[in-house]
Amino acid sequence: MTFLSRKSWTSSAKSAETVVVEDGSSPTSYGIKALHAPEEAVADVIFVHGLKGDPERTWTVPGSEKSWLESLLPSELPDCRILTYGYDSNPISALGVVSSNTIGNHAKNFLHRLSSYRAQSNSTDRPIILAAHSMGGLMCEDALLASQNSPESHLRAILECTYGILFLGTPHSGSGLATSAERLAKLIGLIKDTNPRILGVLRRDSEVLSRIQDDFHTMLRSRTFDGYPPISISCCYEELPLQGIGEVVPKTSAILHGYPAIGIRANHRDMVRFSSPDELGFLSITGELKRWVDGLRTSDGTLRRGLSRVNSLPLKELLMAEPTDQSSGITIWGNVVKSNVVNGSQTVNGDMYFGD
Numbered sequence: 001m002t003f004l005s006r007k008s009w010t011s012s013a014k015s016a017e018t019v020v021v022e023d024g025s026s027p028t029s030y031g032i033k034a035l036h037a038p039e040e041a042v043a044d045v046i047f048v049h050g051l052k053g054d055p056e057r058t059w060t061v062p063g064s065e066k067s068w069l070e071s072l073l074p075s076e077l078p079d080c081r082i083l084t085y086g087y088d089s090n091p092i093s094a095l096g097v098v099s100s101n102t103i104g105n106h107a108k109n110f111l112h113r114l115s116s117y118r119a120q121s122n123s124t125d126r127p128i129i130l131a132a133h134s135m136g137g138l139m140c141e142d143a144l145l146a147s148q149n150s151p152e153s154h155l156r157a158i159l160e161c162t163y164g165i166l167f168l169g170t171p172h173s174g175s176g177l178a179t180s181a182e183r184l185a186k187l188i189g190l191i192k193d194t195n196p197r198i199l200g201v202l203r204r205d206s207e208v209l210s211r212i213q214d215d216f217h218t219m220l221r222s223r224t225f226d227g228y229p230p231i232s233i234s235c236c237y238e239e240l241p242l243q244g245i246g247e248v249v250p251k252t253s254a255i256l257h258g259y260p261a262i263g264i265r266a267n268h269r270d271m272v273r274f275s276s277p278d279e280l281g282f283l284s285i286t287g288e289l290k291r292w293v294d295g296l297r298t299s300d301g302t303l304r305r306g307l308s309r310v311n312s313l314p315l316k317e318l319l320m321a322e323p324t325d326q327s328s329g330i331t332i333w334g335n336v337v338k339s340n341v342v343n344g345s346q347t348v349n350g351d352m353y354f355g356d
Contacts, residue, residue, distance in 0.1 A: 029055050029086040032117045035067075036074040036082040042296050043127040043163065044118070045289060046083045048110070050134025050169075055086035058133060061275045068274040068282065076277070076286045080293060081123075085110060087139075103135075103212070107142035114143075115154050124154070127163040127296055129289065133272050134249065137170025138209070141216045148219055159219075164232035164292040166285065169268050172213055173253040232295070234260040234288045236281075242267040262288070 032046075033055060047069055049058040059067035073082055087106055118124050132140045147159035224230050237254035241247050248268035255261040264271040264281040274282040 030088065031086060031113055033084050033086070034081060035070045035084060036077075036080070038079060038081065040079070041081040041123070041126060042079040042293055043081070043129050044083055044123065045077060045080045045129045045131060046085055046114070048085045048130065048132040048136035048140055050132070050136040053133065053136065055084040059084075059272055061273045064275060072274065072277050072282065073286065077289060077293060080129075080289075081126075083117075085114070103139055103142055104146075106139050108146050110139060111143045111146050111150075111155055111158055115158055119154065124157055124161075126161065128158065128161045129164040129166070129292055130162065131166040131168065131285070131289070132170060133168040134170060134268065137165075137167045137172075138212055140165065142212050145212070145215050145219060159223075160228060162231055163229075163296065164234075164289075166288055167233070167235045167254070167256070168272050168285070169236065169238050169249045169254055171209075171249045171253045172256060173209070232292050234262060236262045236264050236271065236284065238268045238271045239263045239265045240267045240270075242269060260288075 047055075047059060049055055056067055059069050061068075064071075069082055069084065087109065114128075115124075118126065130140045144159050144162060147155050147157075150156050220231060220233075233256060235255045237251045238247070238249060251261070251263070262284050264284060266273075266281055271281060276282070277286075
């Protein structure tokens with residue numbers, strides 16, 4: 001994100017008004033790029049930028065040659081494939097033409113490209129961890145919803161393999177971004193076009209935003225009932241205002257009730273930019289990612305391959321099934337309540353686990 005004054009566009013201005021313009025990604029940076037790719041990866045950790053972001057600059061401290069995803073993260077997650085995803089997230093343009101894509105279009109493109117990338121690298125059963133900044137979090141939510149509703153098994157596999165989501169300043173209930181971007185478009189005379197579809201989603205009263213949130217939470221609840229382990233979720237929120245703009249995504253919008261909320265002492269832009277492994281924000285983010293990756297290992301230290309259903313049956317079918325002998329134990333993800341009654345005897349040879 002670059003700070004520019006109004007004098008940058010007109011020499012007749014009597015005073016400089018500081019506004020925020022983020023350099024959007026170019027077409028050459030669109031799609032998925034691997035920054036670290038060990039042969040036997042535990043998981044795919046995918047970083048998705050937000051509104052007017054970039055798959056490199058969003059994660060890079062100005063003046064640095066590399067982003068922290070490339071320079072710092074591989075030593076923290078040596079067994080993970082670290083990926084970035086770039087897309088055209090520009091709602092405004094000084095050159096005239098902007099993408100007319102909606103959040104839904106971006107989400108479906110991401111879903112298809114990620115599925116194809118994993119197929120080409122023979123990693124379709126590898127667990128997925130998503131780390132998304134700002135609007136990128138909304139796009140990831142919608143992509144998982146598209147995965148759930150797809151009749152194609154290779155697209156449904158993306159949701160089935162999703163193990164964790166780290167939201168970084170994501171406006172789950174709207175933010176001031178829409179107002180800020182519209183104000184910027186009016187302020188700069190060279191702006192010729194905007195994408196109101198994307199800006200509109202960021203308003204607090206957005207029907208699209210409400211739909212994404214309602215469907216996403218319904219999906220999370222139904223996932224366990226369908227026999228898959230729950231998705232781990234953590235939310236990070238900014239603690240400092242952005243110069244010239246103020247608080248971009250308030251804590252009340254950035255968190256999801258019932259999930260961990262982590263404050264990062266930085267503004268909306270700098271909360272995802274680090275130059276040292278000692279920075280508290282870096283430690284918070286990598287701490288969550290490392291905890292989830294550790295959860296992908298079994299008790300003997302080996303790696304799980306995929307996140308398959310329990311005994312290949314949905315939980316509701318498993319709980320209603322006739323008693324059977326088990327030679328390798330039973331794992332039940334989710335709650336076991338009084339109504340789940342097993343009639344008759346059941347023999348279990350091995351361990352039985354309930355819950356997370």
